[in-house]
Amino acid sequence: MTTDQAFAWRGRTVRWESFGSGPAVVFCHGTPWSSDLWRPFADALAADHTVYLWDMPGYGRSSKEPAHRVSLDVQGELFADLLSFWELDSPHVVSHDFGGAVSLRAHLLHGARFSSLVLVDVVALAPWGSDFFRLVGRHADVFASVPPHIHEGIVRAYIAGASHTGLSSEAMEMLVAPWRGESGQQAFFRQIAQADQTYTDEIEARLGEIDVPVLVVWGREDTWIPVDRAHRLGELIPTAQVRVIEGSGHLVQLDQPVPLATTLARWLDPRERAAR
Numbered sequence: 492m493t494t495d496q497a498f499a500w501r502g503r504t505v506r507w508e509s510f511g512s513g514p515a516v517v518f519c520h521g522t523p524w525s526s527d528l529w530r531p532f533a534d535a536l537a538a539d540h541t542v543y544l545w546d547m548p549g550y551g552r553s554s555k556e557p558a559h560r561v562s563l564d565v566q567g568e569l570f571a572d573l574l575s576f577w578e579l580d581s582p583h584v585v586s587h588d589f590g591g592a593v594s595l596r597a598h599l600l601h602g603a604r605f606s607s608l609v610l611v612d613v614v615a616l617a618p619w620g621s622d623f624f625r626l627v628g629r630h631a632d633v634f635a636s637v638p639p640h641i642h643e644g645i646v647r648a649y650i651a652g653a654s655h656t657g658l659s660s661e662a663m664e665m666l667v668a669p670w671r672g673e674s675g676q677q678a679f680f681r682q683i684a685q686a687d688q689t690y691t692d693e694i695e696a697r698l699g700e701i702d703v704p705v706l707v708v709w710g711r712e713d714t715w716i717p718v719d720r721a722h723r724l725g726e727l728i729p730t731a732q733v734r735v736i737e738g739s740g741h742l743v744q745l746d747q748p749v750p751l752a753t754t755l756a757r758w759l760d761p762r763e764r765a766a767r
Contacts, residue, residue, distance in 0.1 A: 516585060547566050586613060711738070
């Protein structure tokens with residue numbers, strides 16, 4: 492078991508861990524989340540897989556230096572280099588939200604090879620970015636300087652909108668914790684301000700080049716990224732299968748963990764793959 496490791500990349504510190512035994516499965520989180528959102532699923536798969544969790548710079552336990560850009564172009568290049576650092580030639584990759592764009596950029600633009608790719612409620616197709624994103628983009632400095640209790644209220648309200656079923660106090664605490672303190676507050680608004688649709692526009696026209704097995708998974712009630720994006724991805728990616736999970740919003744990991752875990756386990760089961 493490898494825990495609390497650090498990968499140094501262009502001045503950034505990427506926190507990661509791996510455990511389990513078997514074929515490699517790498518989880519990619521999105522925004523404003525961290526690898527903790529994927530941890531229960533990694534734990535469940537570790538009996539038959541070597542699982543990898545990592546926090547993108549600017550998120551979770553990784554470095555949050557103001558001078559370091561955290562945009563999708565940077566994260567995609569970093570992810571490709573991180574896979575090389577781990578000496579993973581063709582892992583299975585499971586991505587959520589911004590992690591989808593990160594993994595797609597690593598694959599299509601930076602030569603990262605995957606055995607398969609699971610895209611869960613991902614940022615990948617235009618248009619994306621909420622009114623809140625656009626507001627923060629115009630006034631990031633103002634938001635970054637609000638009193639801490641107001642900042643936490645903003646974060647809590649924003650995160651709550653990602654769930655269809657409602658979040659427990661424990662889940663909310665897990666999701667909010669990385670954004671507390673001065674560095675967390677600055678990082679929260681910085682990563683929103685640097686969100687740019689250009690970085691998905693660059694890869695959208697190349698989705699037809701993907702030739703590895705792809706599973707697109709979506710929460711039916713996702714109000715952040717509507718389920719029509721799942722069907723569009725299914726049309727644009729030749730190898731894609733689409734699964735829609737009922738009763739779930741954008742945070743399908745917390746809204747419907749059992750159906751998602753079952754879907755991932757079946758997708759990664761070599762016997763199921765042989766039957767496809």
